[in-house]
Amino acid sequence: MLGADPQTYTTTIRPTGQADLDSAINASSSLLALQKTRAVSPFALAGRIRNDYARLATALDSYGYYAATVRIQVGLRPAGNAVPGAAMDGRSPHLPEWLQAVPQGQTVQVTITPTRGALFHLGHVTLRPAPGDGPAPIVLDAPEKAALGLAAGQPAIASDVLAAGARLQSQLKEEGHALAQVGTPTAWLRPQTQTLDVEYVVHRGPVVTIGTITLSGLVHTHPAFIARRLTIHPDQLYQPSKIEAARQDLASLGIFSDVQVADMPPLSADRQMPLDFAFTEGKRRLVALQAGFSTDLGGRAGVSWTHDNMFGNAEQLRLTALITGLGGSAQQGLGYDVYADLMKPDFGSRNQNLSVRVEGIRQLLYSYRQTALLVRAGIVRRLGRFWNVSYGAQAEQEQIQQMGMTNDYTIVSLPLSANFDNTGLSNPIDPATHGARVSLGATPSMSLNSHTAFFTILQATGSTYFDLAHLGIARPGRSVLAVRAVVGSVQGASTFDIPPDQRLYAGGSATVRGFRYQGVGPQFPNTKFAIGGTAMDAGSVEFRQRLFKSFGAALFADAGQVATGSAPFHGTLRVGAGGGVRYYTPIGPVRVDVAMPLNRPPHGDTWELYIGLGETF
Missing domain, CATH: 3.10.20.310 (membrane protein fhac)
Incomplete structure (x- = not known):
């Protein structure tokens, strides 16, 4: 009878009782790693078995078990009710012939039994000067001793011994010894005392x-x-x-x-x-396409052109042209958003950027129709690791049509804001899994129309993210609870004393999903035209779950209200809820959400769909 070539086999590694060691043993076994991916002849399988002795012994040594044993037995895997034959020891010189005699169609069973034995501990830990450094002994100060972090009596774990030398070298360099070198340690095994003596050769070098x-x-x-x-x-x-x-x-x-x-x-x-x-x-010029859709605001699509390092000092110029209002329950027709942004870093001083924008907008909302030209310039200054502040000036010339009336407005304002972000993300599109974001803003404004109106818009937004891995019920970054709160107030003027676009609104993905944009708050009688208000608040709770490698899902509930007084937390509270799916790409998650109002107003929509790049908040 001819033996099988290649020879199929299965590998079983019996646990040692120490989870991290078992993981290292499994990762070290070529028998286990290659049994399904690399076909092997009987003779080569014998070689693979013998090689595993050394590989597994190294894994055991690395965890301090220098007196460990590894036993490998090779037998036939029983089929049906068959009784397995006698096992062959993996070190037997007759193993190749035994494997060659295995009948075709028969699977070989390889069983590995590692036994830890006694755990060795560190004995003497010594430092020796490098050749040419003289006979003076190496004496470590307190920070250097802490960096080495080794003492007699510790478990003799190889990774700890190697890492200690690397840490000491890093500490010496951090003290200014640019040429410091800590060599690979030499170790002496002491089986009688079950200890390991370790010696490092250290070259400190001069302070540089x-x-x-x-x-x-x-x-x-x-x-x-x-x-x-x-x-x-x-x-x-x-x-x-x-x-x-x-x-x-x-x-x-x-x-x-x-x-x-x-x-x-x-x-x-x-x-x-x-x-x-x-x-x-990097490349100095970039063309990018933009697109998004929601059932309330409709579709928006356009293109942007970016010129990086425009004048050789890291300046950035970005030109963007968007078509807006492609359908949508809150839109009355097509609009546009065209703007040019110029950013100059280190303007005046370090960590202070100049930002300038010129923008033309036309939007035909059900609440009002607006055509406007805006010019704004501001300074953004970073304060520490998590905070930045911005201040500047803005001028806006606009024409607004609302309820059959057309008015022209000239508005000048001095926007001020402070922002906190400790989520640790350099790309705002990436989903946050921990930390918080807070934005505080105050915009003193003056409207110069038939009569001058002074008012100040105050707004605060905060969001926080909690990884359920901290509760031990999920893997890190896979299950996240996100919470958002928004509150705003207009001080100094009543609702109809300020232009419609300066009033506060709620509804849509930024506040209360399930209600169309500007669909929450006071409305003109018997219409779905929003009046807007001078106080607003909204909150959201969202659970985000990663699924497989590239997919995810979300469940959320939002609530918010708008009032005509200056104090938030008044008005008719509207609540929406829904869910969505995510597809995670290298540039961020593609988001598709569906939301429904739980207490729909008379002229409200029955559901809303939101499609975009990145999480809602």
Whole structure:
């Protein structure tokens, strides 16, 4: 009878009782990893079995079990009611012949039994000077001892021993020893005492400062701008953490596809380490398409053109043209939104950006029809890691038609805002899984029409995100509870003293889903035309669940109200609820949500559909 070639087999690894060790053993076994993906002949299977002894022993050693044993038995997997034959030891010299004699169609069963044995602990941990450093012993100060983090009596886990040397080297470099080296440790096994002695060879080297900083690879970017932007300078203590922070800061400008920094030895005579920042500039021009749809606002589609690093100082110019109002229950016809944005970083001082926008808008909403030209300029300044503030000026000339009346308005305002964000996301389209976002705004305004009206719009928005993994009921980032609250008030003028577009509205994806845009709040009698108000509040609760690799789902409930007084939390409360699906792409999730009103007004819609890129909040 001819043996099978290739020979099918299955592998069973018996647990040791230590979960992390079992995972390492399973990952180390080539028998387990290759049994379904790599066909093998009987002779090669014998070699694979013998190789696993060393691989599994290394896994056991790495967890401190230096006296462990590995037993591998090879037998025939019983079929039906058949009784399995005697097992063959994996080290037997007769194993290849035994495997070649296995009948075709018969599966070989490989059983691996690892036994941990005694856990070894660290014995002596010593540091020896590198050759040429002299006989003086290596003496560590308190931060260096903490970085090494090893002491006699600890479990002799290989990864801990290796990581300790790397940590010590990093600490020495952080103290300015740019040339510090901690070699791969040498270990001596002491079976009698079940300990492991470890020795590191340490070269501390001199304390070094930063020398000349060169910039290479700049083509369209002005070197003087980068030099001003650098957060490190010559004669500063050499510290890798601050050098890396400087590299990341330059990369955050968004005009480079890659930024690298490297030491440029040898040291100068005064013990300075030259550095070179190497830049790869990204594409300067980008064309992007935009599209979105909701049943209330209809479709919107357009194109944007972006010119990065326009004048060589990381300026960005973006031109955008959108067609709006493609259908929609809150729209009366097609409109447009055309604008030009110019952003200049480090305007006046570091971490302070200038933003300028010129915008033309036409929107034919059921509440009003608006044609407007806006010009705004402002400063955005970062305060610390999570906060930024912005202030500026805006002028708007507009014509608004409402309920058969046409009025022209000239509005000047001084928008002020403060924003907090500790979600840790550089891309606002990415879904947040933790942290919070808060936006506080105050916009003093003056409307110059038939009579001058002074008013101030106050608005606050907050959202927070809780990962259910903290409760132990989900994997990190897979199940998230998101909560949003919005509150606004107009001070200094009544509803009809301010232009319709400056009033407060609710309804739609930004406040209460299930109600059309501007569909929550006071309305003109016997119409679905919203009046707007001078106070508004809304809240949302949403559960987001990742499904498989690229899909997700959401359930949500929203509530909100609009009032004509200046105090929020008055008016008729409207509630909507719904759910949706997500498809996660490299640039963010594609969102499709359906919502229904739970207490629909007389002229309200029965449901709303929202399609867009990114989460609602």
